Amino acid sequence: MAEAERIIGTPDSAGAEESATPAAPQTRGRRRIAVLFTVAVIAYLFDLVSKMIVVAKLEHHEPIEIIGDLLQFRAMRNAGAAFGIGEAYTVIFTVIAAAVIVVIARLARKLYSLPWAIALGLLLGGALGNLTDRIFRSPGVFQGAVVDFIAPAHFAVFNLADSAIVCGGFLIVILSFKGLDPDGTVHKD
Numbered sequence: 001m002a003e004a005e006r007i008i009g010t011p012d013s014a015g016a017e018e019s020a021t022p023a024a025p026q027t028r029g030r031r032r033i034a035v036l037f038t039v040a041v042i043a044y045l046f047d048l049v050s051k052m053i054v055v056a057k058l059e060h061h062e063p064i065e066i067i068g069d070l071l072q073f074r075a076m077r078n079a080g081a082a083f084g085i086g087e088a089y090t091v092i093f094t095v096i097a098a099a100v101i102v103v104i105a106r107l108a109r110k111l112y113s114l115p116w117a118i119a120l121g122l123l124l125g126g127a128l129g130n131l132t133d134r135i136f137r138s139p140g141v142f143q144g145a146v147v148d149f150i151a152p153a154h155f156a157v158f159n160l161a162d163s164a165i166v167c168g169g170f171l172i173v174i175l176s177f178k179g180l181d182p183d184g185t186v187h188k189d
Contacts, residue, residue, distance in 0.1 A: 032111050079146075107120065
């Protein structure tokens with residue numbers, strides 16, 4: 001019986017074992033790097049697959065009406081930023097996207113917050129999606145035009161990478177207002 005208690009443990013012995021081990025400093029939990037990269041990969045793959053379908057099936061064709069004139073799928077190439085601003089600065093947008101990816105990768109080492117992991121994963125996946133276009137699409141390396149296709153009425157045409165970036169950015173603003181830092185600490189102001 002004593003052997004079984006030693007192997008299985010009793011409520012009293014479990015508590016004794018825990019108190020016998022030195023107390024670890026207050027931990028912040030597990031780092032959330034896997035969540036960040038999982039969200040990034042999912043966002044990136046959705047963007048990549050959607051753009052491949054758009055280029056294969058929609059480019060050089062009439063727009064597809066989803067909700068009449070309010071929402072259409074219309075293939076177009078955008079060398080600039082949102083609303084086609086800065087089309088002459090494609091290389092600069094490429095460098096900015098690469099810098100965002102580096103900053104997120106560095107920040108991941110201190111990441112203990114699940115909401116921040118999701119937000120940064122969305123940003124990373126979106127940045128990678130548009131960076132892939134800028135590197136590999138015509139007219140050439142670091143000058144490629146991004147494939148946009150979601151066309152709401154009276155608004156800019158965008159893609160799933162843009163949506164991921166906006167959602168990630170919006171979530172970061174909310175987390176910042178709530179005082180939650182990427183390392184999991186909360187600041188009350």
